[in-house]
Amino acid sequence: MKKNEKATDAIISRYKAGRRDDLIPLLQEIQEETGYLSEEAIRKVGKLMGLSTTKIYGLATFYDQFRFTPRGKYHLVVCNGTSCYLNGAGAIVGKIKEELGIEPGETTRDGKFSYELSSCMGGCMHGPILVVNGKYNLKLKPEHVQSIIDMLRKESEKL
Ligand code: FES
Incomplete structure (x- = not known):
């Protein structure tokens, strides 16, 4: 398992399923740790929150603080x-x-x-x-x- 994936799993494990108020803080935490929101991270967050990936992308793109590609060197x-x-x-x-x-x-x-x-x-x-x-x-x-x-x-x- 890659480092970012491990970090994402560790963060997700601290959140409770279905608590949608936690969505933005959770995405922020993942981005802070891994530098961006990968497709895999969004899929896992969606599973936890009971939301489709499309919905999460829609919400995350509304806030211009989120990145969907890894940062440069x-x-x-x-x-x-x-x-x-x-x-x-x-x-x-x-x-x-x-x-x-x-x-x-x-x-x-x-x-x-x-x-x-x-x-x-x-x-x-x-x-x-x-x-x-x-x-x-x-x-x-x-x-x-x-x-x-x-x-x-x-x-x-x-x-
Ligand atoms: S540091 Fe305050 S506007 Fe840039």
């Missing part, structure tokens, strides 16, 4: 809260899109990059903020995005 999070947005987060997102050719929530075909937008990270004075695998880049400008991605590409080639 490098996962970028752009703060899109009001302050960062007013300070140019839109241009940062535009540059990432241009560089990687993907939308928020997607992963590049080579599995190297993914990105998502976040609500306020609580550091508004330092925005716009871009977090790469947990490392914060503050007061970011669109021209920095290119060099960060180039550096990550080079780093991934060395590994």
Whole structure:
């Protein structure tokens, strides 16, 4: 059994069958642990809750926090809260899109990059903020995005 599958089973085992109020917290917990919601995880959650997978997908896609594909080796999070947005987060997102050719929530075909937008990270004075695998880049400008991605590409080639 794969690591993510084991983790998913362990989380599901802590929830009671049929308690639909638990659905979103359960999905959040699985995503937090495994990085995304796999088809298999959704099927298992559906079985526990007595809901069809279609219904769960429908609900989960309503909340834009859920991902259905694994994260890339490098996962970028752009703060899109009001302050960062007013300070140019839109241009940062535009540059990432241009560089990687993907939308928020997607992963590049080579599995190297993914990105998502976040609500306020609580550091508004330092925005716009871009977090790469947990490392914060503050007061970011669109021209920095290119060099960060180039550096990550080079780093991934060395590994
Ligand atoms: S809006 Fe980005 S840190 Fe607050």
